[in-house]
Amino acid sequence: MTTAPATRPTTVPLDPEVRSVGHMLRRRVAATPDRRAFSFPLPNGSWDVITWEQLGIRAAEIGAGLISLGVTPGQRVAIASSTRIEWVLANYGIMDASAATVTVYPTTIAEDVRFILDDSDSTVVFVEDADQLAKITALRDELPKVTHVVLMAGDLPSGADTSWILTFDALRHRGVELLRESPAVIDQRVDSTRLEHLATLIYTSGTTGRPKGVRLPHRVWVFEAFAAEVTVNECAEPLLTIDDKQFLWLPLAHVMGKLFLVFPLHFGFETAVDGRIDKIVENLAVVKPTFMASAPRIFEKAYNGVEATMVATGGITEKLYRSAVKNCGKVFDADNGVGHAGPWTRMMARVGDKLVMSKIRQRFGGNARWFLSGSAALNPKIARWFGAVGMPVLEGYGLTESSAGSCLTTPETYRTGYVGRPLAGMEVRTADDGEILLRGPAIMDGYHNNPEATAEVLTADGWFHTGDIGEIDELGRVRITDRKKELFKTSNGKYVAPALIESTFKGLCPLVSQMMVVGNGRKYASALVTLDEDAATAWAEKAGLSGTYREIIDTPQVHGVMQGYIDELNEGLNRWEQIKTFTILDRDLTVEQQEITPSLKLRRKVVAQHFADQVEAMYPEE
Template sequence: MTVTVDTGHRSIGQLFVAQVAKNPTGRAFSGPAPITTTTADGAIGTTSLTWQETADQVFALAAGLVELGVNPGDRVGIASGTRVEWILADLAVMCAGGATTTIYPTTEAGDAAFILADSGSVVLFAEDAAQLAKFQERIDDLPDLRAIVTFEPVEDESDGVLSLADLLDRGSERLIAEPTLVEERIAGIGPEDLATLIYTSGTTGRPKGVRLVHANWIWESEAQASLGIIEQHDLQYLWLPMAHSFGKVLLCAQLTLGFESYVDGRVDKIVESLPHVKPTVMAGVPRIYEKVYNRVRGMAQDKGGATWKIFNWALGVGKQVVALREQGKQPSGFLALKYAIATKLVFSKLQERFGGRMRGMISGAAPLSREVNEFFHAAGIPIYEGYGLTETAAGAFVNLPERFRLGTVGLPLGDLDVKIAEDGEILLRGGNVMRGYHHLPEETEEVLDDDGWFHTGDIGELEDGFLRITDRKKDLVKTSGGKYVAPSYIEGLFKTIVPQVSQVLVHTRNYCTMLITLDEDEMRTWAQGAGLESLSGAELAGHPQVRAHVQAGVDQLNGQINRWESIKGFVILPQDLSVDNGEITPSLKVRRKFVEEKYSSDLDSLY
């Protein structure tokens, strides 16, 4: 059974065209890299696009894809980091009647070629020479691939390789001959036509392609439009991987509401760019917010004395205000006065770090600790934690400005149905649920039952409509004493206790242990105070003083959790986990089984 919402639009292409007609001169996208436009004066190298300029490029690219032989329903791959060109290419695929196959730029060559082959993609957008080489090495395994289009210029004269500018030229010429070509393609797209294939980064075996149709994204766009988190006049800082459903769902919200997005996928540039871009909204993953929280708290603690006392006083006042706002109330009287002082002395400095205009932020993809969330709410930059999976087109639950509850992932979006199974698993049914896994009917039947309920694999509970996630069903482990342990809760709590920690993985056999990595920036600051600034990261990881510091944090952690959850031992790895090494996903989630297998000898030593 499929639950749909009548939005008035049949496809992403229709949604896009409607927004262009509504606000042709409004700013749509901006970014740090030159953007080639197709305006009448032939301007090149601008850093922003209006909605009409965006449409000009998208239509030319869509016609170019048709010229390359892309037929309705054909898949087109995109292997690139987040940038404006990614969005232009994706919209062009949508308007040509095709379906986008997303590929993370960090995906290793074997898996990348598998995704392209399994999807049957006929054209590929590749970001640069490195991405191009990845596929050319395996071109014999890609019989369906007809052409590769590169976003950046490359020194390659191979047949079938062309630049984005070349594709724009081909499409522009095709539109002269057939001016209504793209409109006709858009008109032929139905809500149940495939829009996107997003391959989940599984911990074992090959990735699975999640089939998301236009109706899924239209449902999401309409559901988000009524939330009040993002509004028409907002400026979004968009850095999330567009190859991830979280990034794609934000694009769908933009097509409905018409706000502007500053697009820059360079994670290392976020902190530097925010004060210059001055966005009003941003979405991210918990690791980004954890790093900011740890840095701000650490700086205040290092200064000590009055600074540390004022920081804690301000945070205490802020927490009182947050508690009132959770109840739908606002501070008044003496508390309002104290909060104004706390904001001026402490919180305003954090607000300036985010550009001074940030109204709120969204967190998803992994659990956000209550302590971090409470801190940002207290500071006047509320984080609205949400929940969803690739299989539910990202958005399923989210906290709202007027209705939020810390420690939960919020209320269901739109007309989404939810129920909790007898074993605690969260089941969802609605217009955002995928149509199955590509070429994998048995795996589809395992998660989609006959009544249309999607079995998420997550354990949770409902509290007055708000959903609280306990853990992944497959990650819950039972100790030898028969007690269940939820690793993610313990991991999140420990990160707030020891801010120098980057990644934590709780492992359980007959008792609990941890694998720990250190945050390079935080450790550098800590090492200076400890007289260890001359040591490398690997040397610090093995130093007795560092181990004693971490052990003190473990002792504090054990005092806050159940006895059977207590951490009996830990290993500090000599280097952090990374996307390049396959240890974490591009959305910064730890690939638990992969890491446990890779560091099995370290874990064995703890037992």
């Protein structure tokens, strides 16, 4: 095995008074009661805000309401909802009740919802709206352990069984009544909670197979907060301070979103929360955050959007943009140890930044100091573009089983294509076959009710097998190249790493939305491609094409330009990796059809099934 150099402390000192997420919340409320904690959109389009003191009160009311429903310490309470303020309050309330949060994506199919709620022994389920309520109601006879369902938004439907279903406000009212009778009930629950007690049960979204429940005790969240503090304080300018402002759109059912509900408790910064993906760019301009964590797809869309705008505008504006990208990119590279930028280049970069890049930054609110990318590999070209614009994207790495945060890039350790060094207190190795192994306090306790699966990934001495293939450089920085299970072999016996090829292509082609490389057991590699509708439409208009999206993608001009990008991609690939043929699909991949996960990862098996005819058509001689 190869072990990463010992670049950070092997242990992280924890505050003995902080033994759970509930302790973290109570400490934050006491420390900064009047500071803004969360802001969130209202139905009329305006934004509201609550302070830490107000948040603490509402969380206690929710926690007490759960206790009034009979929730005992350690019992599981599920949340089936998109990202919204009620999710936040419900989660903190569950922590106050010393229960454990079970996360459920609202897009999860009914059979998987039934399995998750049953396997987790959930007794109470928060549901976002009438649609989620209907899904749970239809499963009622199959969920005997569920005693109550709490509707987060809207009124109860006509004829609803109120012995089983109650509204969010009704739950809070029950909590208020209990707190009036027993004011110390929440403090007692929090004080009884320990690091080893279960805090979160996250079922892997499952690109293949049935979901597995990942058991994350309070230990992992407390450790992540203190380890992050040690890590970011190594920077010349701390990455996170109480004066920062986060924009949180990530699915809170995903471990990365969950982690960014813990960090505000520790650092005290404000979080603007809104999970509507179609509102992200608009919200950035309104919220004006200093940072945001995201999956690569959002950065790809933002990059493609700016590129499409510049191409459509053309003329001197596009020329100035291209010059700014070139010169600011050279300076960014030089400042991160790649190449050289002389005085002339730096002067031209300053001009380009003032004329062009500052205006692009305003699209993102104007205050962004950095972004964080996780969940999948970010294309180096797109990372370089954001760096040139003055909003560097720092990559992080982790899995549900490692509480999301295992490695983090900082400005001082930045290297394009790398996910940084392990957090303080975490160890990283590569196995003989290149698989990344992790060990440390952030690793899960195991899979719920699944000791066989646990034994497959956790060794007796605590090393977790990630399933990711990668490498570690001389400074301990980690690079992820592909998923071990996603590598496939052509009929010629050559291995192909599809994710790396797909990520590279997204950096080359501003029109692409999704790409999935196929070819397992075939003579050559091919690809299914979808286009970004806005970018493709803008390109088509400039090219003199008209028609709907489906009409545009069938034109020789679109196929010609896509072939050009494929040719450019192939120039950097080994012969057996090269894409011999491709098909442009007539629609994008969607979460609703289970083709991508809510965290925007490809579900390869589902995509292959949905587009089996298109795949077969690319291999006519077989």
